[in-house]
Amino acid sequence: MFLVLLKESLIFAWQSLVSNKLRSFLSLLGITIGIFAIILVFTIVDGLENNIRGSIQSLGNNVVYIQKWPWTFGPDYPWWKYINRPTPKYYELDELQKRCKTTQAIAYRLGARKTIKYKSNSIKNASVAGISYEFYKIKNFDLSDGRYFTQNEIEAGYAVVIIGANIAAGLFPNQDPVGKEIIIGGRKANVIGVIKKEGESLLGISFDYQAITPFNFARYIIDTKSENSDPTIYVKAKNNISNIEMMDELTGLMRAIRKIKPIAEPNFALNETSLLSKGFDSLFEIIGIAGWIIGGFSILVGGFGIANIMFVSVKERTNLIGIQKSLGAKNIFILIQFLGESVLLSFIGGFFGLLLTYIITILGKDAVGMDIGLTGTNIILGFTISILIGIISGFIPAYSASQLDPVEAIRTN
Amino acid sequence: MKRPRIITAFCIIGYLSVIFTFPQVFSPAIKKLGLFVPAIFGVLVAAYFIACVGLWHFKKWGAELYLISFFSKTFFYLIIRDTGISFYFGIVAAFIFSIILIRYYPKMDKNL
Numbered sequence: 455m456f457l458v459l460l461k462e463s464l465i466f467a468w469q470s471l472v473s474n475k476l477r478s479f480l481s482l483l484g485i486t487i488g489i490f491a492i493i494l495v496f497t498i499v500d501g502l503e504n505n506i507r508g509s510i511q512s513l514g515n516n517v518v519y520i521q522k523w524p525w526t527f528g529p530d531y532p533w534w535k536y537i538n539r540p541t542p543k544y545y546e547l548d549e550l551q552k553r554c555k556t557t558q559a560i561a562y563r564l565g566a567r568k569t570i571k572y573k574s575n576s577i578k579n580a581s582v583a584g585i586s587y588e589f590y591k592i593k594n595f596d597l598s599d600g601r602y603f604t605q606n607e608i609e610a611g612y613a614v615v616i617i618g619a620n621i622a623a624g625l626f627p628n629q630d631p632v633g634k635e636i637i638i639g640g641r642k643a644n645v646i647g648v649i650k651k652e653g654e655s656l657l658g659i660s661f662d663y664q665a666i667t668p669f670n671f672a673r674y675i676i677d678t679k680s681e682n683s684d685p686t687i688y689v690k691a692k693n694n695i696s697n698i699e700m701m702d703e704l705t706g707l708m709r710a711i712r713k714i715k716p717i718a719e720p721n722f723a724l725n726e727t728s729l730l731s732k733g734f735d736s737l738f739e740i741i742g743i744a745g746w747i748i749g750g751f752s753i754l755v756g757g758f759g760i761a762n763i764m765f766v767s768v769k770e771r772t773n774l775i776g777i778q779k780s781l782g783a784k785n786i787f788i789l790i791q792f793l794g795e796s797v798l799l800s801f802i803g804g805f806f807g808l809l810l811t812y813i814i815t816i817l818g819k820d821a822v823g824m825d826i827g828l829t830g831t832n833i834i835l836g837f838t839i840s841i842l843i844g845i846i847s848g849f850i851p852a853y854s855a856s857q858l859d860p861v862e863a864i865r866t867n
Numbered sequence: 868m869k870r871p872r873i874i875t876a877f878c879i880i881g882y883l884s885v886i887f888t889f890p891q892v893f894s895p896a897i898k899k900l901g902l903f904v905p906a907i908f909g910v911l912v913a914a915y916f917i918a919c920v921g922l923w924h925f926k927k928w929g930a931e932l933y934l935i936s937f938f939s940k941t942f943f944y945l946i947i948r949d950t951g952i953s954f955y956f957g958i959v960a961a962f963i964f965s966i967i968l969i970r971y972y973p974k975m976d977k978n979l
Contacts (some may be wrong), residue, residue, distance in 0.1 A: 492893060742895035750890040785979045831902055838906040839893055845913045846889065853920055856979065 459787055460794070467795035470767065481763040482803035484756035485840055489807025490814075492749025493828070493836045497815055499741050501826030503734075510730050517592055517727065518701055520546075520687040520708065524723035525730055539721040540712075541685045544669060544678075547586060549711045550687065556700040559591035559690045562669060564683040566676040568639035570617075570665060572625040580621055581664045582638055584672020592688045595661050600632040600647030603668055611670025615643040619651035620662040638665060639675035697726060753839060756803065757847040764796050764851035775855055776863025789856035796848020797841055804840025808833060870925045871971060877964055881919035888912050900947055911940050922968075927975040930968045937961045 471478045519525075522539045547562040554560065565583040569576055587608040598619065607614050615638060622631045622645075631645045649661045667675075676683050691700040701724050708714075708722050768775070775788055808828070815826050891897055892909040914936040921929020941961075944954050 496893075496898070739895065746890065746894055749893065753890075753893075754886075789979070831898065834902060835893055835898065835905050838909050842889070842892065842909040842913055846885070846916050849917055849920055853924075857924070 460790060463787060463790040463794045464798065466791045467798050470771075470795055471799060474767075477763060477766075478799060481759050482799050482806070484759035485753075485800045485803025485843060486756075486806040486810065488749065488752035488754075488756035488843075489804045489836050489840055490810045491752040492745065492839070493808060493811045493832050494814060495745030495749055496742075496832050496835070497811060497826060497828055498818075499738060499745060500829060500832070501815075502741075503738050505825060506734055507731070510727050510734070516691045516697055518689045518691070518697060518704065519723075519725040520689065520704065521684075521723050521725055522681070525725045525733070535719075536723070541681055542687045542722065543685070544586075546708070546711055547687055550689070550704070550707055553707050554689070554703060556692055556695045556703050557689050558692045559588040559688075560586075561589040561592050561688045562586040562685070563589060563688065564669070564672065564676060564678060564685040565664075566639075566680075566683050568675060570621060570625065571637040572634060575625045575627075577621055577624045577663075582672065582675065583664060583666045584669040584676055584678075585666050586669050589666070589688070592690045595652070596650040597647045598650040599630065600645070602647060608668040609670065611668050611673075613641065613643040613667075613671055614646045615665050615667045616647040616649060617645055618649050618660075618662045618664045621665055622648045638667070641671075641675050643667060643671065701726075753843060756800075757843045760796055760800055760844065761847035761851065763799075764792060764848045767795065768792060768851045768855040771855075772858065772863050772866040775858050776860045776866070779858070779860035780864060785856040788858075789852050792852030792855050793845065793848050796852065797844035800840045800844030800847070801837070804836050807840070808836045811836075870923070873967055874922055874925065874971065877967075878919050878923045881915065881922070885912060885916045885919070888915075897947075904947070908943065911936055911943060915940065925971075925975050926979070927972065927977045928979065930972055930975060933968065934965060937965065 520542050522541050523536050542562070544562055547560060550557075551560050563583055563585045565581055567579045568582040569578045570580045570582070571577075585608075587603065587605050590602050597616070599622075600616070602616070603612075603614060606612075615636065617625075617631060617636075625631065625636060626634065631648055634645050635642050636645060637643075649664070652660045652662055678685070689700065689704060691697055704724055705720065709720060712721060714720060778788065811832075812828050815828055819826055889912055892905050892912060897905050897908055914932060918929050918933035918936050921932055923929070941958060944950060
């Protein structure tokens with residue numbers, strides 16, 4: 455019985471919307487813009503968050519970075535305490551490898567921007583890194599072609615290089631790069647491998663524009679004493695060892711290697727990816743709240759628009775309500791009829807809002823090159839908000855319509 | 868019977884609280900709790916609003932819906948573990964108001 459009543463009420467509501475096309479369009483426009491604003495902001499924030507968190511994840515969860523500068527955020531960064539610290543040295547890697555018991559792998563890396571050439575093709579400002587052998591155990595990357603360095607190539611400093619996918623595409627269009635000789639920072643090196651394409655990353659953590667060489671070769675093209683080369687020792691914990699446990703051991707060993715007195719402050723930083731995540735948490739929270747406020751106001755305006763149009767609709771059809779009631783229509787029927795109209799109106803508005811968001815994300819994905827997509831959560835949220843705003847803004851007009859006296863309602867002009 | 872002033876005052880507070888509570892439906896904090904959590908919370912907010920409209924018209928179904936939405940909302944906050952000072956303040960206020968509602972309940976209109 456209720457379903458029949460609901461069906462009839464919705465048919466009435468649909469007919470009313472169709473008979474006042476322009477009015478219906480204008481009132482659903484408010485909801486469309488509101489849903490579009492709020493869901494677009496949520497979609498962009500989700501996309502950015504996934505991208506950045508993915509990039510952070512690629513750095514490794516159980517990896518500790520021994521560096522000069524700590525990864526702390528905020529306005530009170532005491533840079534003067536860190537400026538005179540020494541950068542990590544290659545010999546410290548050897549010492550740590552000898553003494554560390556909690557680590558699965560330890561690697562060294564430094565880098566610089568250099569021009570890479572092959573015949574008439576060249577890539578300027580490519581990232582060139584000098585690494586130690588166990589680097590592949592810490593950083594996850596797949597090779598699409600060729601092979602990784604041998605330990606002998608790394609230790610002896612062979613002039614060999616593994617290049618990123620974009621460098622390969624730029625230097626060797628329609629050619630196989632493996633076995634070819636390229637020039638990095640004025641020195642010749644043989645390409646032995648190509649890293650599989652990783653895609654864009656907001657944090658710039660991608661091997662696509664990188665060339666990696668053995669450290670003992672890189673020292674000829676990169677100034678190892680320069681702080682700009684960002685020398686870092688990467689340490690990965692054994693599977694059953696926690697980062698805290700490993701960091702305790704590293705702190706002791708680094709203090710011993712650098713001969714730091716027991717009461718003196720350490721002159722190195724042990725950085726973890728969780729520090730980066732924490733820094734971004736607050737940023738995303740702020741962006742989310744900003745989007746929430748903007749979208750909230752848009753929805754509120756849209757809701758008032760729907761309420762306004764429903765009051766007009768009730769006023770306009772007062773004598774029709776009177777006739778319906780005099781023919782035996784119950785209050786609940788009139789209530790559902792008007793409430794259905796309001797919910798239908800905002801549901802259609804919400805649908806168009808989501809459709810608009812979907813189109814924008816498709817266009818944005820191509821333009822920005824970032825993976826932004828309308829998620830199931832946001833679709834459900836969009837429809838939930840639009841239905842709710844329909845109920846809340848349409849209930850008072852619908853209820854006042856259901857309470858009309860049939861005799862007085864028929865008399866109304 | 869004419870609507871008592873205390874219920875008028877309560878309804879006004881209720882309408883205002885809906886304006887402030889509704890944006891929470893799509894707040895990042897609620898959104899990250901789960902896929903259908905915003906929808907459930909939204910239904911509770913809408914039920915609370917409809918209950919206020921019912922109470923404004925001094926209807927029995929308004930009082931009944933108010934009590935149902937109050938208990939459901941309390942249960943919801945307990946599940947999501949959002950039990951700050953405002954939660955306990957809300958419980959005390961709603962409890963006092965429930966007693967007032969029960970007092971006036973026999974005098975309310977039973978029709979829709």
